[in-house]
Amino acid sequence: MTEHVSIVGAGVAGLTTATELVARGVSVTIYEKSEIIGAHACSRYAGGMLAPWCERESAEEEVVTLGKGAADWWSEHTDLVVRNGSLVVAQGRDRNELKRFAGRTSNFKDINSEQIAELEPDLAGRFQLGLHFEEEAHLDPRKAIAELTSSLKEKGVTFELGSSVNPKLLSGDVIDTRGFAAQSDLETLRGVKGEMLLLHCPDVVLHRPIRMLHPRIPLYIVPRGDGLFMVGATMIESAERGRITARSMLELLGSAYALHPAFGEAEIIEMGVDVRPAYPDNLPRVTRNGNIISINGLYRHGFLLSPAMAQQAADMIAKTNTYGEVQHAHHA
Amino acid sequence: MPTFYGTEVQNPLLLGTAQYPSPAILADAVHQAEVDVVTVSLRRESGNDRAGQDFWKLIQDLNVKVLPNTAGCHSVKEAVTTAHMAREIFGTPWIKLEVIGEEDTLQPNVFELVEAAHILTEDGFQVFPYTTEDLIVAGKLLDAGCEVIMPWGAPIGSGRGLENITALKTMRAHLPDVPLVVDAGIGLPSHAAQAMELGFDAVLLNTAVAKAGDPAQMAKAFSSAVASGRDAYNAGPMEPRDMASPSTPVMGKAFLS
Numbered sequence: 106m107t108e109h110v111s112i113v114g115a116g117v118a119g120l121t122t123a124t125e126l127v128a129r130g131v132s133v134t135i136y137e138k139s140e141i142i143g144a145h146a147c148s149r150y151a152g153g154m155l156a157p158w159c160e161r162e163s164a165e166e167e168v169v170t171l172g173k174g175a176a177d178w179w180s181e182h183t184d185l186v187v188r189n190g191s192l193v194v195a196q197g198r199d200r201n202e203l204k205r206f207a208g209r210t211s212n213f214k215d216i217n218s219e220q221i222a223e224l225e226p227d228l229a230g231r232f233q234l235g236l237h238f239e240e241e242a243h244l245d246p247r248k249a250i251a252e253l254t255s256s257l258k259e260k261g262v263t264f265e266l267g268s269s270v271n272p273k274l275l276s277g278d279v280i281d282t283r284g285f286a287a288q289s290d291l292e293t294l295r296g297v298k299g300e301m302l303l304l305h306c307p308d309v310v311l312h313r314p315i316r317m318l319h320p321r322i323p324l325y326i327v328p329r330g331d332g333l334f335m336v337g338a339t340m341i342e343s344a345e346r347g348r349i350t351a352r353s354m355l356e357l358l359g360s361a362y363a364l365h366p367a368f369g370e371a372e373i374i375e376m377g378v379d380v381r382p383a384y385p386d387n388l389p390r391v392t393r394n395g396n397i398i399s400i401n402g403l404y405r406h407g408f409l410l411s412p413a414m415a416q417q418a419a420d421m422i423a424k425t426n427t428y429g430e431v432q433h434a435h436h437a
Numbered sequence: 438m439p440t441f442y443g444t445e446v447q448n449p450l451l452l453g454t455a456q457y458p459s460p461a462i463l464a465d466a467v468h469q470a471e472v473d474v475v476t477v478s479l480r481r482e483s484g485n486d487r488a489g490q491d492f493w494k495l496i497q498d499l500n501v502k503v504l505p506n507t508a509g510c511h512s513v514k515e516a517v518t519t520a521h522m523a524r525e526i527f528g529t530p531w532i533k534l535e536v537i538g539e540e541d542t543l544q545p546n547v548f549e550l551v552e553a554a555h556i557l558t559e560d561g562f563q564v565f566p567y568t569t570e571d572l573i574v575a576g577k578l579l580d581a582g583c584e585v586i587m588p589w590g591a592p593i594g595s596g597r598g599l600e601n602i603t604a605l606k607t608m609r610a611h612l613p614d615v616p617l618v619v620d621a622g623i624g625l626p627s628h629a630a631q632a633m634e635l636g637f638d639a640v641l642l643n644t645a646v647a648k649a650g651d652p653a654q655m656a657k658a659f660s661s662a663v664a665s666g667r668d669a670y671n672a673g674p675m676e677p678r679d680m681a682s683p684s685t686p687v688m689g690k691a692f693l694s
Contacts, residue, residue, distance in 0.1 A: 163458045209650060295460075295491030320594050320644075341481055345488035352481070385495060387459035 108132060110422055113272045114282035115139075115264065116146030117246070118400045120253040121411040122280055123262055124182055125419035133262045138269040138286075143250040147284060147379035148407045150301050152327050152337050153246040154314045155179065155409055156191050158212040158238050167388055168406060171413040176242040178412035183252040185244040189313035192224060193236040196363065202318035203234055213238045227309050227365060243314050245329050246408055272397050278422055281399040285344070285382040291401055296344030296380030299337065299405070300353040304361065306371035307332035317364050324360035333374065336361050340405070349378045381405050391417045398422065439616055439638035441585050442531070442563040444502070448473045449633065450663045451504065451618065452656065453643025460495045462652050467499050470656035474502045476533050476641065479526070480509035480519050493526060504565060506533035511546075513553045520557055532557060533587070533620075533641075535567040543593040547574045551581055558582030567620050570604035572611055579615065586615055587641065590632065591622025594644045598628035602635070609636045626655075626662030633666025634674060 110126055112119045115137035123133045139145040157172030180186040193213070195203040207213070213236045222229035224237065258264065272281040272290075281287055288294045311328040327335045339353045354376065361368040384390060384402035389410050392399050398421055400414045439446050451474045457463040467475060477496050482489030496503060505523030510516040513536065520532045536553055538546025545567055551574065554564050558581055566578050570588045578586055588608060591597035599605060600622065609617060619632040620641040629640045640663055649655035 165458065205648065295495070296488070298488070341489075342492035343482040343488040344491055350481075383459075384461075385459060385464070386461035 109134070110278045110280060111136065111272075111275045112280045112282060113270055113275070114146075114284060114286070115142045115254070115266075116282060116284055117148035117151070117250065117407040117411045118282035118284065118403060118414065119280070120250060120257065121178075121415035122282060122400060122418050123257050124253060125412075125415040126422065127257065127260050127262060129419055129423050131419075131422065133257070134265060135257075135262060136265045136268045136270045136275075138267070140267045142254050142264070142266070143247060146250070147299075147381060148246055148250060150299065150338070150377040150379050151246040151407050152301075152314070152325055152335055153244045153249070153408055154191065154325065154327060155186070155242040155244065156238065156314065157409060158210050158241060159191050159193065159316060160406065160409065161211070162206050162209045164406075165386070165388060168410065171389075172406065172409040173240075175409050175412050176240075179242075179244055179249065179408070182256070183244065183249050185249050185252065186242050187244065187313070188240075188242045190237055190239040191241040191243075191314045191316065192221070192228075193238070193316045193318065194221065194228070194232040194234075194364075195318040197233065199319055200234065202320060203236065206318055207236055210236075210238075212240060224313070225311055225315070227311065227367075228315070231365070241314075243327055244408065249408065277396065279397045280418055280422075281397055282401070284401065284403070285346075285380050287399065287401055288382070291399065293385055294382055294401060295342075295385075296346070297383050297404065298339065298341040298343040298345055298378065298380050300339045300341075300349050300357070300376070300378045301335060301337035302354065302357050302361075302373060303329075303375035303377070304334045304336055304368065304371040305332050305374050306334060306368055308367040308370065309334070309365050315364065317360060319360065322356045322360055324357065324364065326361060326364060334361075334368075334371070338405070344380050345378075346380050347378065349376050381407075389414050391421065393421060439618075441565070441616055446473045446502070446639070447471075448660060448663070449639035449667060450629070450656075450660050451476060451639055451641040452646060453641070454478075454496060455508075455643055456647040457652055460492065463647075464495070464499055465653040466646055466656035467501060469653045470660040472501060472656065472660070474504055475499060476504040476506045476643075477527075478506050478508040479523050480507060480515070483519075483522060490526075497527070502531075503527045503529060504531050504533050505529065506567075507535045508533075509537070510535060511537050513549045513556065516549075516553045517556055520553075520562060524562065530561055530563045531565065532562050533565045533567060544589070545569060547571065550574075551577045554578055554581040554583055565618070570601050570608060572604075572608055575608060575612065575615075579612075584616070585618060586612065587618040587620035589621045590619045590628065593621045595622050596624025596645055597622055598624055599631055599635075602631075605632070605637070606635055626658045629659050630662040630666035630669075633663050634669050636670050639663070 155176040157169045314327040383404040389402040507516040507519045536549045591600045616638045618639040623642040
């Protein structure tokens with residue numbers, strides 16, 4: 106049994122893996138290039154939706170099998186999980202998008218405008234039809250990163266901040282969770298650009314993530330509490346990390362305004378951009394190369410799929426392959 | 438088989454590469470349907486330093502002909518700049534020229550389209566213009582040096598099929614020797630077959646395959662449909678008539694009118 110493991114990268118993949126390893130009695134050191142945990146991780150800009158059934162619309166079934174335990178995992182390790190489900194709506198002219206979404210997904214209820222009003226009074230009268238995914242959940246990603254970090258510190262995990270180490274130069278068992286920064290070592294990894302907005306809009310109260318469908322500009326809004334909303338996110342086949350375009354903001358703000366006109370008066374708190382690391386099938390992988398285990402390709406599913414990936418990696422380390430079924434679901 | 442600017446293409450189904458659940462599923466669709474030509478957008482992906490290259494490399498790895506496009510361009514200047522970048526990245530003079538005129542219908546701005554086509558053909562590009570079914574515009578595009586015309590079937594992504602069959606037939610009749618491609622608006626394989634039955638040389642589509650439940654299976658369905666439609670056109674379809682025309686002899690039976 107391994108006693109010490111080095112993890113490179115303190116994003117959502119690194120911290121969930123550390124949590125799983127500590128639970129198995131392994132001592133852990135985490136190396137993070139940034140001085141502040143989370144400052145340069147793409148999980149900083151995550152939606153924090155634990156929505157495997159909704160994600161199935163544009164992803165393969167594995168996202169559901171690997172992701173449906175995520176809400177329980179995060180509930181076990183943080184106090185942040187809100188289990189109010191997700192609501193999917195579309196404007197009248199895009200009603201066929203709702204049919205398409207329903208045809209591609211499962212585990213939801215068709216609801217009418219009265220039921221939408223019961224769930225979200227502020228959306229009363231705005232949509233005739235919707236889909237309610239009751240078992241889905243959401244959390245605040247930045248708070249989740251902070252909570253995992255502090256509980257890992259309490260459990261004796263060492264954090265080496267501002268330390269840009271090359272995993273290949275570390276000895277012993279190493280887990281590489283650098284995300285897109287590991288691209289030069291992982292041949293087929295690519296970046297998919299995403300831009301998001303943080304709005305303050307006390308005039309609107311929402312209780313769950315809302316997805317508003319559109320043939321070209323699908324939008325989600327996740328309530329963060331205290332009148333804050335995360336609005337996202339663009340999906341662009343580009344590895345550009347640092348440029349938020351006017352068009353993207355125009356689209357996100359236009360859609361938010363279409364969801365509820367009060368967003369027109371919202372304060373823009375933050376605009377963010379980063380790239381999601383993805384493999385060609387847009388599914389994550391745990392791979393081993395000598396003493397280095399790599400967890401990568403979490404794509405747009407960092408908070409949803411990192412618990413399952415962390416368990417696979419931790420099992421690989423502990424050599425007790427109790428999650429074999431999950432592991433075999435992956436073709437490397 | 439359709440020939441574009443001297444290059445013969447085996448499969449008259451041309452496929453867009455956007456909106457698939459993943460690049461792996463896109464590759465599967467292209468291979469299973471034995472597609473020969475794919476179109477790829479660059480405008481939004483390129484960023485400041487051509488940051489879309491990971492995806493473009495995946496496209497190049499498909500080992501098919503790439504028809505880069507100027508999707509997302511709203512002016513002559515944008516389209517011309519994007520075309521130049523496309524030529525450098527993909528090393529091809531082919532460019533699908535798209536100049537969007539209206540955000541809601543995504544219909545082409547045919548005035549700017551003709552202007553951009555002039556500039557690009559003079560610069561050595563082989564332009565595939567995305568246009569409407571308007572015959573005068575098609576003529577202007579040919580004057581500008583285009584050797585392919587790509588009229589829409591219906592607005593991009595609408596899946597409505599061929600909305601103006603008469604105009605498409607007219608275009609085919611007026612331009613018997615120009616390769617014609619129905620581009621956009623196709624929702625079902627039957628729409629694609631219909632375009633081929635009218636004598637069009639090829640069909641270009643994206644959403645109908647990318648957003649299908651099983652994109653690879655849908656791509657195969659489209660591939661068979663365009664093959665059937667082309668065969669039907671080549672075989673010389675019958676002309677419809679108003680009266681029934683029994684295929685068995687009616688001699689000796691009472692004739693009731």
